[in-house]
Structures are given as C-alpha cells and as structure tokens.
Amino acid sequence: MVEATTSLGIEILHAYWAHQLAPSSTTPLPQDIEKTLLAGLRLNVLETVRYLHHQRPSFAQFEAWILECNDGALPEASLDRLRRALAGETVGAEVGKLDDVEGLSADDLAHWHEHGYVILRNAISPEAAERAELAIYDFLGMAREDPESWYSPSLGPSIWVPLLRHPALVANRQSPRIHKAHAQLWGREDLWVTIDQGGLNPPERQNWPFPGPHLHWDATLAEPHHLELQGILYLADVAEDQGAFSCVPGFHRTLKEWLKSVPADQPISDHARRTLTMKPIAAHRGDMIIWHHLLPHGSSPNRAQRPRVAQYMSLRPTRYAYTEAWKN
Incomplete structure (x- = not known):
C-alpha cells in the first residue's frame, strides 16, 4: 500500500x-522522472541504488538517509520546486x-551544432575551480605539488x-553560467543538475598505465x-596530451548512417574503437566541455607532467524524450 504522506x-x-x-512486482518510474527525482533530492544515482539494494531500508529509513546525505535538511524551496515540477x-x-546571465555566444x-560539443569558457571562476581541485587532492590524501603522492592507493586503478x-x-553545480548554457542547448530552464563525482588522471608511468575509460557511449x-x-x-588547465577529455566531433550528425556500416557480427563499441579517432579537447581552469551524448568519447592517456583534475556534471529538464531500448 502506498503511504499517504511522507516526511519530505x-x-x-x-x-x-x-x-x-x-x-x-512493481512498476518502474519513467527514466526521466526517476532522474529528476534523484537530482532534485541531491542524490547520486549509483550511491542511492547501492544503499537501497544493500541496506533494504524501510521507507522512513530511506527518507532519513536522504536527509543525512544533505546535512540533515533540504531547503523547503527546493522541495517545493521539485514537487511542482513532478506535478507537471x-x-x-x-x-x-x-x-541577464551571459551564456553561449x-x-x-x-x-x-556543427561539432556536437562546446567549451563554455569561464563556466566558474578560477578560484572556485582551484578550491574544488584542492578538495579532490585532499580527499585522496595527495599533495598537488608532490608527484609521488598522485599514485596513492586511494586512487586505485x-x-x-x-x-x-x-x-x-x-558550489560549482550552482554556477549561473553553467545553468544558462544548458538552458540554451535544451531550450528550457527547468533543469536539474546531477550529483556526480570528480576525476583525477595522473601522468602515465610504468606502474600506473592509463586505465580508461576509452572510447565509448x-x-x-x-x-x-x-x-x-x-x-x-576542468578544475586546472588541461593540455591536449594531459589526459584531456576526447571525442569524435560531429559524430552525432553521422551516427545513423555509420551504424549501417557496422558488421553484423561485431559489437558496435569494438568496431568504433578500431575505426574511429578521438580528438583531445584542451581547455583552461574553470572551463566546461558540454557534449551531445551521442558523440563517442572518453578520456585519454596523460603524457604530460601534471594530473588532469575535473568534476563531472550533467543538467537535464524535468521531462525529455528518450529511447528505452538499449543498443551499444
């Protein structure tokens, strides 16, 4: 029986x-509604699924856990915005x-439109980027100026x-420029930012080969x-050879025809890795690369002298068109 009221x-x-x-024995929510729900409650998708599957909490315990993840409370204004959006x-x-926010030119x-990706320059200030960069080093127990610390077991493979x-x-997730640029690309402002993780890609060396991700969708x-x-x-400057984000520019426009060329006996991703070449995208501290999700993309080996340090995030509207069938 569905409970009539909830604490949230x-x-x-x-x-x-x-x-x-x-x-x-239950019906799943539409994919877009589920993503809006979790983003609106400031939850990470994988973190939430793991908690529910491993702990199997009561509904009251689940709501309490949501508040714990948010330092004990969610602003009523944020909850009201989520309720209204979910109600249509x-x-x-x-x-x-x-x-009045400056967005994409x-x-x-x-x-x-031509390449399927864009660099939002100065998406956040250099100071805000550096604060997040240092937070990632601190979380991993590393020192930014100590190369030996970059290969701490805390990073793993x-x-x-x-x-x-x-x-x-x-704070970076609340950048007005980031929200404005995404609103321009989506053509709407009812956007929800994902609670995604950070990244640190140190220079390759003998005992730390680049682990990927390689080209994928x-x-x-x-x-x-x-x-x-x-x-x-990007939370620090990233050169092309510094483990930069890489993609196949413009592929969103040719994907449909390219799929017809994939041999029937070969996995699509395997064929793509053999036949497509990604371009590394350099940018500065505080710049954001936004790309169409149909571009093949990945990270790249870091052959420079410093790590690539980054923060991932996506913004999506409350409802949007998607295809349920999986093919990759």
Whole structure:
C-alpha cells in the first residue's frame, strides 16, 4: 500500500523506493522522472541504488538517509520546486532568473551544432575551480605539488574520485553560467543538475598505465536518437596530451548512417574503437566541455607532467524524450 504522506512530501518517492526493493512486482518510474527525482533530492544515482539494494531500508529509513546525505535538511524551496515540477507545473531555473546571465555566444552555438560539443569558457571562476581541485587532492590524501603522492592507493586503478558533496563541488553545480548554457542547448530552464563525482588522471608511468575509460557511449544507440547532454568541468588547465577529455566531433550528425556500416557480427563499441579517432579537447581552469551524448568519447592517456583534475556534471529538464531500448 502506498503511504499517504511522507516526511519530505514527495509522494512519487515511495514508488521509486518500492520498485528498487521489489522490481519484479512493481512498476518502474519513467527514466526521466526517476532522474529528476534523484537530482532534485541531491542524490547520486549509483550511491542511492547501492544503499537501497544493500541496506533494504524501510521507507522512513530511506527518507532519513536522504536527509543525512544533505546535512540533515533540504531547503523547503527546493522541495517545493521539485514537487511542482513532478506535478507537471512549469518551474524556472534552480539558480534564479537567467535573463541577464551571459551564456553561449552565437559562435559557440554554431560550433555546438556543427561539432556536437562546446567549451563554455569561464563556466566558474578560477578560484572556485582551484578550491574544488584542492578538495579532490585532499580527499585522496595527495599533495598537488608532490608527484609521488598522485599514485596513492586511494586512487586505485581508476581516474574516478567518489567525492560528491564537498562544498566546493556543490558550489560549482550552482554556477549561473553553467545553468544558462544548458538552458540554451535544451531550450528550457527547468533543469536539474546531477550529483556526480570528480576525476583525477595522473601522468602515465610504468606502474600506473592509463586505465580508461576509452572510447565509448553512455547512451543507447537504438533509434530514435534524442538529445541529452554530458559535461566535464576542468578544475586546472588541461593540455591536449594531459589526459584531456576526447571525442569524435560531429559524430552525432553521422551516427545513423555509420551504424549501417557496422558488421553484423561485431559489437558496435569494438568496431568504433578500431575505426574511429578521438580528438583531445584542451581547455583552461574553470572551463566546461558540454557534449551531445551521442558523440563517442572518453578520456585519454596523460603524457604530460601534471594530473588532469575535473568534476563531472550533467543538467537535464524535468521531462525529455528518450529511447528505452538499449543498443551499444
């Protein structure tokens, strides 16, 4: 039985909780609604799924855990915005009015349409970027100026850094320029920012080969193809050979025809890695690269002298078109 009231007042949260605990006997939420729900509650998707599957909490315990993840409370204004959006009402940008915020220029938008990615210059201030950069080093127990510390066991065989809610990273998610640029690309302002992790890609050396991710898609390639955005925020200057984010520019426009050329007996991703060449994208501290999720992309080996340090985030509207079938 669905509970009539919840401590957070988000009725659909009960349906999400119930499906995670009993997927075979309950109906899942639409994918876009589920992502909006979790982003609106400032939850990381993987963190939440792991908690529910491992702890199997009661609904009351789940709501209490959500508040614990948010330092004990969520602003009522944020909860009200989420309730109204989930009810189908039009809501504005989380960070306030965007009319006077400088976003992407006409040249930026032309580059986006042609290449499927754009660099949002000065998405955050250099000072804000450096605070987040230092938070990542601190979280990993590393020193920015000590190369030997960059290979601490705390990083492991991965470039991902599971730091989610440090105040410096939280502040970056509220950048008006980031919200404005995404609103321009989506054509709407009711956007929800994901609670994603950081990244540190140190220079390759004998006992630390680049672990990937190599060329891949995080999206289904099944038709129809729809818009979705992904983003990476550089927290320090990144040169082309410094483990830069890489992609195949313009591929979102040719994907449909390219798929017809993939041999039937070969996995799509394997064929792509053999036949496509990615371009590394250099940018400065505080710049953000936003790309169409249908671009093949990945990180690259760091052959420079300093790590690439980054923060990942995406912004999506409350409801959007997507394809449920998975093909990759």
